[in-house]
Amino acid sequence: MTRIQDDLFATVNAEWLEQVQIPADKPRISAFDELVLENEKNLTADLQHMSVELPEDNPELLEAIKFYNKAGDWKSRNKNDFSAVIREMDKVTNLNSFEDFRTHLLDLIFHSQAPLPFSISVDADMKDAVHHSLGFTGPGLILPDTTYYEESHPRKAELLSFWQENSKEILEHFGQKDAQEIAAKAVAFDGLLVESANTAEEWAKYAELYNPVPFKEFVGHFKNIDFDSFIKGLVSTEPEKIVVFESRFYDSFDHIINEENWPLIKAWMLVKIARKATGLLSDELRLLGSAYGRFLSNVSEARSQEKHQLDITESYFSQVIGLYYGLKYFGEEAKSDVKHMTSEMIKVYQERLDKNEWLSRATIDKAIEKLSAITVFIGYPDKLPEIYSRFKVGNGSLYEDACHFDELLTARHYEKFSEEVDKSLWHMPAHMVNAYYSPDSNTIVFPAAILQAPFYSLEQSASQNYGGIGAVIAHEISHAFDNNGAQFDKYGNLNKWWTDEDYEAFEKKQEEMIAAFDGRATEAGPANGKLIVSENIADQGGITAAMTAAQKEEDVNLTDFFSQWGKIWRMKASMEFQQMLLSMDVHAPAKLRANIPPTNLEEFYQTFEVQESDGMYRAPEQRVKIW
Missing domain, CATH: 3.40.390.10 (Collagenase (Catalytic Domain))
Incomplete structure (x- = not known):
């Protein structure tokens, strides 16, 4: 029997550690997670009740409930109508060259589900917190962080192999004939990003990552992308500077994002569109799309349909559900x-x-x-972000609603640049x-x-x-x-x-x-x-x-x-x-x-x-x- 004098954690939690089981659809259980599970039960019961008695007096919550109902309409979701996803993938498939890609950047960011292989984001400026600035980073990696790519890491090969095979299966559902090749090229592009990506230690020291570059110097740094036109199309006023948060990616950008690598970039974009779509489609696809995450964390079961329905709704209406929760449950x-x-x-x-x-x-x-x-x-x-007043659930599919919301979120994100920071949000x-x-x-x-x-x-x-x-x-x-x-x-x-x-x-x-x-x-x-x-x-x-x-x-x-x-x-x-x-x-x-x-x-x-x-x-x- 342990003593507090030897091990506080093991002693005060002895009974709990002995009795508690990690839920089959979770990688862990903790004091935090136990409250999450209780909240899930309460919110599911509440949303199901409101699905019948719609909250007509609360327009934002009403849209959340409509979306929740659509997320739980498995009859419609299981019809396997992937036409909207294929339309999104065609926006990338139809880019026949790197030049096509360069000239369609604004269309891709504002009117498609395609991710770009770099990111320009809007956040409060670290040295002038009243105003926003633009930040520049790379696109993120397949594996959790850079240490997973070291040859000595025991899981590098199996994780990349699983992700590639899983991506191939997903692509095949969308009629991609060269699914194996596309998935392999996506992994190859990811490999090009590793050396230029920030490590977890570097991200942890975020105050040291602030590296502002004057706008003219920033746009002049790149040979392969016209960032001058792109950024002026993103925001309404020309920024004074761009804050570079991933300096190695900035330095090696033209060596990675170029005509030679375009086939790899294109494949990576296609896979990303396909993977993101899975959670909004049939039950078979949402299980397939979440398989890599389960393999990564050794989770034996997928989320149930009921829990998934809540997850998807929260992913778009988190603050709306949060405000409802606070008003109902907080005394x-x-x-x-x-x-x-x-x-x-x-x-x-x-x-x-x-x-x-x-x-x-x-x-x-x-x-x-x-x-x-x-x-x-x-x-x-005291208030919700203004974006929720723009969210209206339409007559199309769950996926089409999500795409519409994504476009609204992107537009709002760049609108913020010319506004002062709202510190009450x-x-x-x-x-x-x-x-x-x-x-x-x-x-x-x-x-x-x-x-x-x-x-x-x-x-x-x-x-x-x-x-x-x-x-x-x-x-x-x-x-x-x-x-x-x-x-x-x-x-x-x-x-x-x-x-x-x-x-x-x-x-x-x-x-x-x-x-x-x-x-x-x-x-x-x-x-x-x-x-x-x-x-x-x-x-x-x-x-x-x-x-x-x-x-x-x-x-x-x-x-x-x-x-x-x-x-x-x-x-x-x-x-x-x-x-x-x-x-x-x-x-x-x-x-x-x-x-x-x-x-x-x-x-x-x-x-x-x-x-x-x-x-x-x-x-x-x-x-x-x-x-």
């Missing part, structure tokens, strides 16, 4: 309680910053300014079991769905709630001061507000955090401390501030607090899924998340009388203290 008592906890946590953070011993007063004052400027959203948003629906900090708006969002047990409950003690949602709240606050967030000021701009000496000291502390996790053994392999450092800084700040807040309560119980912390990270997952997370997820593996942060706190040792000989012991000089 005012819970909202005011969480508001109170959040304001307490911000006070605790201010007190801790005031007493900070490794920063100068100048940096402390700036940090407190930033802390005081954080906007907190709890439960659900949520980037996560209220029924999602998660939370986030947005550095470009200095905003924290706690959707309604995470405000449930084991994270939060009116039935739990204050100490348990601080060990759960309290630590999550403080975790998100800490993201304002992690290795990325710390580079943004109170307005959300990438702007150095630290003294040089203080930032050097902070970088040393980052290295200490990297060392605390790097190489730590897990079931799936060693942890990568550099990849997960931002989340580990946030976890450490979260548990520290939440514990301080819990200690202010009259009935504080640190045994409850630390036990609850251990419980919220409980997880069981397939080995393949764990290995994928190790290579690309910026969060530490669940057991390390539960076990390492408490070992940096003296109160943990006192509460459980942890001795040097115990598994959870960490020598005082190795304990990491940042926030």
